[in-house]
Amino acid sequence: MTPELRALRRHAWLQLPILICALLLLLATGYPLLLLFAQSLFPDILGGSLEGFLDPYRRIVETEALGQMIRNSLLWAGAVTVVSWIMGIPCGYLLARTNLPGKLWARLSLLVPIMTPPYIAALSYILVMQHGGFADTLLGGLPDGLRAWFFSFWGVTLVMALSSFGYVALAVEAALSAIPRRLEDAAQMLGARWYQLGALVLVPLLLPAIFNSGLLVFLEAISNFGVPAVMGTRANLPLLPAEIFYLVTSWPIDLPLATSLSSLLCLFALATLYVSRWLAAKAGGGTLKASESALHPLGPLGKCLGWGLFLGLFLLSAALPYAAMIITSLADAWGEGLPALTLGHYQAILAPGSRGLEALTTSLGLSIAAATICVIIGGYIAYVNVRSTGPLQKLLDGLAMLPRVIPKIVVAVGLILAWNAPWIHLDVYNTLWMLLLAYVVIYITDALNYSNTSLTRMSPSMEHAAAMLGAGRARVFFSIVLPQLKPALLAAWVTTFIVCMRELVASILLLPPGADTTATFIFNQFEQGDITMAMAMATVTIVLTTVVLILFRVGRQEA
Amino acid sequence: MTASLQCTAITKQFQSQVVLKEISLELPAGECLVLLGPSGCGKTTLLNIITGMHQADGGQLRCDDEILDDRSQGIHQSMQRRGFGMVFQDFSLWPHMTVAGNVEFGLKIQGVGSRERRARVMQALEQVQMTEFADRRPTTLSGGQAQRVAIARALAVRPRVLLMDEPLSALDARLREELKSEIGTLLKETGTTAVYVTHDQSEAFTLADRVALMYQGRIEQLDTPEALYARPSTRFAASFIGASNVIPYRQEGDRVTLRDRHDMPLPTHAIPPKGHLVVRREHVVIEPVGEGTRHLNGHVVLEGVCRRRSFLGDRHEILAGLDGGLEIRGFSQHPLRPGDPVAIRFPGHGLHVVAD
Numbered sequence: 001m002t003p004e005l006r007a008l009r010r011h012a013w014l015q016l017p018i019l020i021c022a023l024l025l026l027l028a029t030g031y032p033l034l035l036l037f038a039q040s041l042f043p044d045i046l047g048g049s050l051e052g053f054l055d056p057y058r059r060i061v062e063t064e065a066l067g068q069m070i071r072n073s074l075l076w077a078g079a080v081t082v083v084s085w086i087m088g089i090p091c092g093y094l095l096a097r098t099n100l101p102g103k104l105w106a107r108l109s110l111l112v113p114i115m116t117p118p119y120i121a122a123l124s125y126i127l128v129m130q131h132g133g134f135a136d137t138l139l140g141g142l143p144d145g146l147r148a149w150f151f152s153f154w155g156v157t158l159v160m161a162l163s164s165f166g167y168v169a170l171a172v173e174a175a176l177s178a179i180p181r182r183l184e185d186a187a188q189m190l191g192a193r194w195y196q197l198g199a200l201v202l203v204p205l206l207l208p209a210i211f212n213s214g215l216l217v218f219l220e221a222i223s224n225f226g227v228p229a230v231m232g233t234r235a236n237l238p239l240l241p242a243e244i245f246y247l248v249t250s251w252p253i254d255l256p257l258a259t260s261l262s263s264l265l266c267l268f269a270l271a272t273l274y275v276s277r278w279l280a281a282k283a284g285g286g287t288l289k290a291s292e293s294a295l296h297p298l299g300p301l302g303k304c305l306g307w308g309l310f311l312g313l314f315l316l317s318a319a320l321p322y323a324a325m326i327i328t329s330l331a332d333a334w335g336e337g338l339p340a341l342t343l344g345h346y347q348a349i350l351a352p353g354s355r356g357l358e359a360l361t362t363s364l365g366l367s368i369a370a371a372t373i374c375v376i377i378g379g380y381i382a383y384v385n386v387r388s389t390g391p392l393q394k395l396l397d398g399l400a401m402l403p404r405v406i407p408k409i410v411v412a413v414g415l416i417l418a419w420n421a422p423w424i425h426l427d428v429y430n431t432l433w434m435l436l437l438a439y440v441v442i443y444i445t446d447a448l449n450y451s452n453t454s455l456t457r458m459s460p461s462m463e464h465a466a467a468m469l470g471a472g473r474a475r476v477f478f479s480i481v482l483p484q485l486k487p488a489l490l491a492a493w494v495t496t497f498i499v500c501m502r503e504l505v506a507s508i509l510l511l512p513p514g515a516d517t518t519a520t521f522i523f524n525q526f527e528q529g530d531i532t533m534a535m536a537m538a539t540v541t542i543v544l545t546t547v548v549l550i551l552f553r554v555g556r557q558e559a
Numbered sequence: 560m561t562a563s564l565q566c567t568a569i570t571k572q573f574q575s576q577v578v579l580k581e582i583s584l585e586l587p588a589g590e591c592l593v594l595l596g597p598s599g600c601g602k603t604t605l606l607n608i609i610t611g612m613h614q615a616d617g618g619q620l621r622c623d624d625e626i627l628d629d630r631s632q633g634i635h636q637s638m639q640r641r642g643f644g645m646v647f648q649d650f651s652l653w654p655h656m657t658v659a660g661n662v663e664f665g666l667k668i669q670g671v672g673s674r675e676r677r678a679r680v681m682q683a684l685e686q687v688q689m690t691e692f693a694d695r696r697p698t699t700l701s702g703g704q705a706q707r708v709a710i711a712r713a714l715a716v717r718p719r720v721l722l723m724d725e726p727l728s729a730l731d732a733r734l735r736e737e738l739k740s741e742i743g744t745l746l747k748e749t750g751t752t753a754v755y756v757t758h759d760q761s762e763a764f765t766l767a768d769r770v771a772l773m774y775q776g777r778i779e780q781l782d783t784p785e786a787l788y789a790r791p792s793t794r795f796a797a798s799f800i801g802a803s804n805v806i807p808y809r810q811e812g813d814r815v816t817l818r819d820r821h822d823m824p825l826p827t828h829a830i831p832p833k834g835h836l837v838v839r840r841e842h843v844v845i846e847p848v849g850e851g852t853r854h855l856n857g858h859v860v861l862e863g864v865c866r867r868r869s870f871l872g873d874r875h876e877i878l879a880g881l882d883g884g885l886e887i888r889g890f891s892q893h894p895l896r897p898g899d900p901v902a903i904r905f906p907g908h909g910l911h912v913v914a915d
Contacts, residue, residue, distance in 0.1 A: 180649070180651065182647050182649060182651035183651050183653055185610075185612065185638075185645070185647075185651070186645065186647065186651045186653075186712075187653075187664065187668075188637075188638050188639050189610060189638055189639075189641075189643060189644065189645045189713075190644070190664060190665030190668055190712075190716055191639045191640070191642070191665065191668045191669060191716075192639065192664075192668050193639065196668060200664065200667075201653055204653075204655040204656075205653070205654070205655055207655070283655060
């Protein structure tokens with residue numbers, strides 16, 4: 001063997017892990033998205049023809065209703081972001097910079113809506129606000145104006161904002177706590193008053209956090225399927241993800257239009273990401289070291305107002321929907337006033353051989369499998385990514401970022417195309433394996449994120465030390481890296497498990513006929529069947545996942 | 560403009576721990592006072608009381624004729640109104656403003672017109688040689704550059720007193736040297752009254768008109784750098800300043816001895832019966848015994864053994880062991896080896912003693 005060849009082989013051997021990871025991601029994410037994009041440009045590409053270039057886009061431009069729908073989607077996501085800011089920023093300030101008593105409870109009250117799937121909150125709100133709903137029963141008739149307002153643009157906005165303002169509050173709290181006291185001292189020494197301090201120092205320093213949390217909320221809103229699907233039809237507000245869903249699932253099926261709308265949705269998501277990054281960079285910042293910060297003492301009135309805000313938001317975002325959900329799940333017969341209570345619906349969905357139990361076991365199995373696969377593959381990819389450099393690493397980084405930004409429904413549509421294409425001879429489509437694949441592709445980001453954070457904090461010298469003592473690559477990974485990564489991977493496993501247990505959009509698009517997951521069971525029962533069964537299942541799912549989360553937290557505290 | 564500062568019997572305690580015990584000092588306008596001491600000595604607390612971040616429990620703080628802090632009279636001027644400038648250890652530049660924006664901030668607050676503002680920003684940046692960085696963001700600056708900007712920010716408002724809290728300790732050694740002398744020049748040129756906190760005595764000696772050496776919440780000695788070096792008044796001052804040999808002595812009859820063995824030519828009537836002898840390291844010459852030890856007039860010569868040697872470039876530092884477990888540090892031109900018998904010589908006149 002010539003030295004050159006040996007050098008080449010050695011190079012290939014060193015590059016092998018990153019090559020494998022890149023190929024894996026390319027196949028799992030890159031290929032479906034590429035195909036989706038290609039099909040949106042060439043509607044007949046799967047039939048082997050390049051005719052009709054840009055046809056679907058032409059139709060979007062020419063159809064007034066579609067243009068209106070797209071504008072509405074963007075406006076709606078924007079409105080959700082603004083409302084979330086209005087609700088979240090004061091909460092963040094109260095938590096970070098005042099002596100509000102009982103901050104722990106305030107923080108917990110923010111976590112409840114974050115942990116509640118938006119579609120379940122939306123379903124519960126419908127139960128409260130619809131004709132003959134809880135509001136009618138308890139208040140003896142809701143004003144028609146209020147009902148009309150709720151089932152319109154702003155009502156849908158409110159429901160979505162209630163489930164996402166917590167992100168803003170926590171981000172603002174974190175950012176405010178990270179602004180070193182010295183920066184304020186320096187301004188005060190130069191004579192700045194509180195309003196000058198706020199306007200010239202604090203708000204500008206906070207802008208990146210406000211933009212970043214806004215980005216998160218906007219992305220979540222524009223790509224959210226559940227709320228538009230549940231409330232959009234009732235509020236006569238067609239929104240992008242729900243429309244894509246109907247184009248893929250309802251007669252007449254229009255894949256070219258669905259893929260082009262999906263591509264647009266992707267474009268919006270990416271544009272939002274870049275614009276908000278640009279804004280955040282322009283707003284300045286730079287990383288600040290966390291430090292103690294000055295607390296603004298509140299008077300009795302301030303404390304009351306602060307707690308009033310948290311209580312009001314908790315009532316709207318958690319207490320009300322949860323009460324509606326639980327009471328409905330326990331309702332026996334609806335008559336005048338509140339219904340008699342029964343556990344019958346729980347028995348029905350948990351009875352051996354029932355559809356409910358089947359859905360639950362399917363979800364459990366899928367979620368456990370998906371979480372495990374995500375953690376194994378995600379942890380390894382993150383490791384390879386963090387410890388490599390060069391163009392392949394850039395590609396890998398970009399690919400791994402994709403599912404974080406690309407709306408889930410787009411990934412799901414892409415997967416349908418990719419595994420239904422004429423050149424695929426594996427029988428994956430229309431089986432549960434398809435769903436498992438979708439879960440892994442969509443939710444691997446959590447595992448990647450958690451591992452990334454943990455790995456970048458880990459010094460490579462620890463690995464070098466082991467390597468110098470003669471440990472091979474695998475040995476280094478398994479006995480040095482993995483043990484340190486374990487807490488991050490465990491957290492990622494729990495998170496992935498929980499989101500998969502509640503996952504709606506990929507499940508509803510990719511489920512094989514006759515099968516159900518918890519989310520599709522809830523959705524279908526609510527729309528076509530028994531509302532009480534839907535709410536019983538929602539309660540079971542939320543209780544189950546919350547218990548897993550609490551067990552994990554408790555376990556971690558003890559460790 | 561630049562003003563004088565006066566502390567009278569300032570005390571401060573946190574919970575039950577007394578951090579400052581009756582601190583009194585006077586700082587005439589245009590002087591630089593360095594608060595020097597080990598960590599935990601109270602120097603930062605004193606500075607925080609001067610800035611107005613903390614209020615003193617007792618005593619009075621005055622700037623010119625204005626009372627800034629006096630609990631007994633219920634006066635505590637807020638730090639916004641003191642008109643002081645401050646340079647922080649971690650720079651604390653606002654990351655969302657440009658360099659010029661940072662310097663301009665205080666002038667804006669003071670309501671200085673935009674034309675004069677621009678001129679004064681440029682002047683302040685010129686003083687620290689940072690004009691070409693005016694439009695840069697603080698995050699793109701090195702530590703030394705960032706601290707220059709922070710100094711310009713504090714000076715631009717022409718503070719009554721400039722306060723500096725270990726401004727050089729986040730910088731590397733070379734930069735520290737450079738910026739130290741620049742700060743010294745700047746303070747003299749602008750005639751700014753300054754209080755400078757540090758634990759580094761070379762900074763204190765370079766910058767101070769007077770040094771307040773602090774220890775355990777007290778001012779141990781308040782003196783010019785030269786006096787502090789030549790005539791430390793307490794055992795702590797003697798051991799903290801310079802690298803001195805601080806050796807316990809005893810008077811017995813008309814003899815003054817170290818460990819009852821080595822006689823010292825000290826006037827018994829002029830010194831306390833028990834205390835410590837301070838011998839500066841650079842006054843001690845150590846030679847091999849065989850070299851024909853010269854008994855110079857008025858010099859003390861002791862015999863010992865070389866314990867350790869470290870090469871300093873131009874000479875060797877020797878740690879010599881004496882009878883009775885004494886150890887003395889000094890310098891030698893000879894590459895002595897551990898175990899070599901040596902002669903230890905230092906001038907007997909001007910030996911300095913401190914009481915216990």
